[in-house]
Every structure is written in structure tokens, then in C-alpha cells.
Amino acid sequence: MGKRRGPKDEKAKVPGWMVSFGDMMTLILTFFILLVSMSREQTFGMVARGIGSFMVSAESYGLDGLLDGSEKNEIFNEVRVRFNLPPVENPMEPDDEHPMATSELVRADDIDKLPPRNEIFQPSVAIFAVGSSELSSEAAQYLDLLAPSLRPRGTQVLVLEAQAGAGEASGDLARNALALARARAVRKHLEEHHGYQRARLEVRAWISGLDPGSNGGAAVDARLILEPD
Numbered sequence: 001m002g003k004r005r006g007p008k009d010e011k012a013k014v015p016g017w018m019v020s021f022g023d024m025m026t027l028i029l030t031f032f033i034l035l036v037s038m039s040r041e042q043t044f045g046m047v048a049r050g051i052g053s054f055m056v057s058a059e060s061y062g063l064d065g066l067l068d069g070s071e072k073n074e075i076f077n078e079v080r081v082r083f084n085l086p087p088v089e090n091p092m093e094p095d096d097e098h099p100m101a102t103s104e105l106v107r108a109d110d111i112d113k114l115p116p117r118n119e120i121f122q123p124s125v126a127i128f129a130v131g132s133s134e135l136s137s138e139a140a141q142y143l144d145l146l147a148p149s150l151r152p153r154g155t156q157v158l159v160l161e162a163q164a165g166a167g168e169a170s171g172d173l174a175r176n177a178l179a180l181a182r183a184r185a186v187r188k189h190l191e192e193h194h195g196y197q198r199a200r201l202e203v204r205a206w207i208s209g210l211d212p213g214s215n216g217g218a219a220v221d222a223r224l225i226l227e228p229d
Contacts, residue, residue: 025058052076086173118226122150124219125160126186131168133181135189143189150190150222152200159202159223160186168218179205186220 029051055075060066067075077087125146126139135143152158162183164175183203190196 048080048082049076052079055079086176120224120226122146122222122224125150125222126182126220128182128218128220130165130218131178133178133185135185140189140193143186144193146222147190147194150224151194151196152224157200157202157225158190158196159204159225160220161204161206161223162186162220163206163218165218176205182220 052075056067056072059071059075080087126135126143128134128139129136150158160183162179162181164179164182169175169178180203183205187196187198187201187203190201191198
């Protein structure tokens with residue numbers, strides 16, 4: 001007679017393919033973390049998108065069709081919120097399509113918490129009218145005077161930090177978009193009129209609580225990083 005199976009023998013077993021899949025996903029995540037740690041540009045948007053992809057694959061067991069687009073977007077945006085990034089409509093699209101994904105949504109009060117680097121800080125290289133991202137002729141002329149001293153050389157990087165003050169736009173997302181447009185306007189001028197290389201220019205948007213009435217929060221600052229990490 002065959003041996004009767006008791007309740008303990010009827011426990012559900014994990015399929016073999018599930019164990020292999022879990023190991024593979026863990027290795028992929030580890031490989032991604034290594035790539036990010038060795039990258040010169042370690043942006044929160046890149047990290048959030050990578051972790052979001054891992055979580056989507058884990059939730060759907062690596063199979064297409066188990067999660068619809070809205071469910072995937074919800075997972076991606078949950079990860080973005082954890083990195084203090086604003087949610088976006090299509091977080092899985094490339095950064096070039098959604099510039100908000102490349103900007104770090106950081107409060108101006110937190111700027112002092114960033115790790116120190118060997119750099120030269122030049123405040124207000126360009127001042128904008130309240131609520132505008134258009135580079136005026138006066139701002140362009142002043143920027144032309146500073147261009148020779150701001151030019152990055154060797155491995156140096158010029159970081160353009162734009163701000164949008166309180167009252168310039170409604171909500172953090174709109175203010176962040178305004179600040180980013182200002183930084184890009186300065187970057188475009190340096191590229192087109194002074195031959196700066198795009199690879200040596202970075203843009204960053206800050207959320208400022210300053211009143212833009214006295215140019216507070218309506219300017220672009222420059223940081224020439226002498227020894228990038």
C-alpha cells in the first residue's frame with residue numbers, strides 16, 4: 001500500500017522557475033546599482049526609474065500584460081515620491097521627453113545638506129523677469145562678460161542652478177518647470193554664443209520660498225565644479 005499523505009505533506013511548493021526568476025531579478029538590480037554607483041551623473045530620476053522597472057517586473061513576474069499602463073505608472077510614481085521627485089504622467093518615457101524627470105525637486109532650505117565639493121560659486125549669472133524664462137538682452141550681455149571665467153575645462157563641469165520664487169507659478173510642479181526653463185535658456189545661450197559643450201553643462205531646478213520682487217528666486221546661479229566626483 002502506498003503511504004498516505006498527511007496535512008504536512010500537502011504544503012504548496014514554490015515552482016522551480018520562480019526561484020530562478022527571483023535570483024535573476026536580484027542580480028539585475030545589483031548590476032543596476034553598480035552601474036549607477038560608477039556613473040558620473042547619479043541623478044535621482046535615473047535611480048527611481050531603474051528601481052521602478054525592477055518593481056514592475058517583480059509585480060508582473062516578468063510577463064507582459066499582467067499590469068496595465070496605469071498600474072505601471074502608479075508603481076513608478078510611488079518610487080519617484082520616495083526620492084522627493086514629482087509624479088509625472090508617463091514616468092517610463094526617456095528623460096528628454098519629460099524634463100521633470102531629470103530635475104531634482106529639492107527645497108532651497110536643503111541645499112546646505114549637499115556634500116561639499118571643490119567648486120567656484122557665482123551667484124545670479126542671469127536674472128529673469130518675474131514669471132518669465134526668457135533671457136533678456138541685458139541678462140545676455142552680463143552673461144557674455146562672465147562666459148570666459150565660467151567655461152569648464154578638462155573634467156570640470158558647470159552646474160546651472162535656477163530658481164523660481166514664491167508667487168511666480170501655482171504649485172511646485174509649475175515652479176519647478178519655470179526654474180528648469182530658465183536654466184536651459186542660460187545653457188542654450190552659452191552653447192550657441194560661446195561654444196560650450198553640452199556634456200560639460202548640467203541644469204538643476206530649485207524650489208525657492210523667496211519673494212521674487214527683489215530678484216529673489218528669479219535668478220540662475222552657476223557652480224563651476226573643479227573636481228567632479
